[in-house]
Amino acid sequence: MIFLAFKYWKTKITVNAVDKFLRMQEMLGPMRYAYTDITAITRHFRDKLGQGGYGSVYKGVLLPGDVHVAVKMLEGKANCDGEDFISEVSTIGKIHHINVVRLVGFCSEETRRALVYEYMPRGSLDKYIFSSEKSFSWDRLNEIALGIARGLEYLHQGCDMQILHFDIKPHNILLDSNFVPKVADFGLAKLYPRGNNFVPLSVLRGTVGYIAPEMISRSKSDVYSFGMLLLEMVGGRRNADPNAAKSSQAYYPSWVYDRLTEQGVGEISLGAEMHELEWKLCIVGLWCIQMKSHDRPAMSEVIEMLEAGVDILQMPPRPFFCDEGRIHVEDSYHLSSELTAISEEDEQNAHL
Template sequence: MLGPTRYTYTEIIAITAHFRDKLGQGGYGSVYKGVVLPGNVHLAVKMLNGNSNCNGEDFINEVSTIGRIHHVNVVRLVGFCSEEMTRALVYEYMPRGSLDKYIFSSEKSFSWDKLNEIALGIARGINYLHQGCEMQILHFDLKPHNILLDDNFVPKVADFGLAKLYPRDKSFVPVSAARGTVGYIAPEMISRSFGVISSKSDVYSFGMLLLEMAGGRKNADPNAANSSQAYYPSRVYRQLTRQETCEISSEIVDMHELEKKLCIVGLWCIQMRSCDRPTMSEVIEMLEGGTDNLQVPPRPFFCDDEEFIEVEPYHPSSDLTAISEEEQEASEDDDDDSIRLFRNYQ
């Protein structure tokens, strides 16, 4: 229990029955279902692509660190393989699959109470990666596909990968470490004008995930009839602030209290500047509380064509998201170009 088990490649072949049952494939490799005897323990084996950034020793060191993490809302890494150019990660198997197939289903899979419970579990898992370990672990690729569910639909943050371990005393993360998926990437990943890359970048991605859970649809819909319906965060903001037509505004009356909570918290999380977003611990407090004390956040610039307006941060900036005066002055010169770039990228 002190760390993950090291497997040989021959053992990986045996566990996966010669890679017979493929569960999925992503940018970092393919995932196969496996079984370990005795005990008939089911596992998920992720074979990493050969273009891994770290060498063998770095891989083993980082895997050993991640393998000691135990949290109910984080998928447990139980083993690994590192032989020459072969890299594999062995995780506990999640029988219910990923969250995306439930929230994007044509039929409503979960009640609002269950959705709120799942959102809280995800938030607690992310907060543990940020605050509960000796080294903070930044995910950089939070999305419904990377949230797995166990037999009881308990959510677990998955695919938190490698090369994202940072000492707590580091004030920011190098740009070269950033990654992500279009639609969930924080704006500071595109331009430092919005702030530094940090744990707040995960907060942004989580906010997008929350809005998709509330809407039961992807945030961006290229097939929508008009632009006001194409981007869900923009639409829900107008609903919450009663800026739509009377017909749309009437939907606010029918909005479930927990749906409203998920939307408001999600909109706080996707504020453009990292310093305006809550921390994950503050997100947990908001999700645990009611909606009476939740205020709709300032309008994100993407809601219309008006220029971006400076807003007061949700809370005082921490060292993790602090920006020097020189950086701030330099970034302000590039704000207009950055906003256009981010809009095009999203």
């Protein structure tokens, strides 16, 4: 009885806090819908678009106008965590940028929560770049990379508060009918004053393989994730391939760097010459995943590199993780020590 009472009390506090925030949000941001509205918009959850750890996404229609939307119904921990829900609503509720997904509305009735987004008919980027058949030309890939970079640069510099996404990866990049990319899924995003470039280690979260190793530099953490994303777009494979665990190709960025340094403007895809845009995306990606955050470019500089000709780009230093191709368990102590040193150096530079 005591446990149930405590659980009810804790849930009630969370619900009240969320409701208080959302009452204020109604005056500033997207529209608030009742749960009955959500069921009508989705036609009783008829057309399911996808399923994830956060819950399910359904296709819906707003009337009048027959405007198509995607409704994310939060379930499990994602539904119970009022902080993540508030983060997503407050972060993108007031953002209007062509490369950032638009939040149309939301629903919060007791423990039932939903987020209503503009509908992206082409789905997420991962289903294209990891396809067995190459879906995009190099020109299209370069345009998609530029769009993502512009969206991130806006989040870092174009808002009153700097927005750190913390979870940039192919699954969180959505494509509209014209394949214009939009940064999505702001559940892990955080707002910070633009003058403060570092955050406490305790607030950092993300997806393994994309999160920056030093774990303290805010905007440069997104830059690192973007670099991994670029390399995946080029090669059509994930940055760490479990199927290649016993191969020198297990850590993909290492393989890319080796091919570039061994052959200059050589080839990564065996048997085919490297397109100049393929080479450019690789170079920019390798700059973005430099282990020391101050060696990485800002997103504004990334945009300049992507817009520039290949003749002015320089080969970056070898990223730390490329030294051995992959990190062995017995090396974990030395890795931890070196990353600690990198973090301390970055933190000292932040105060200079």
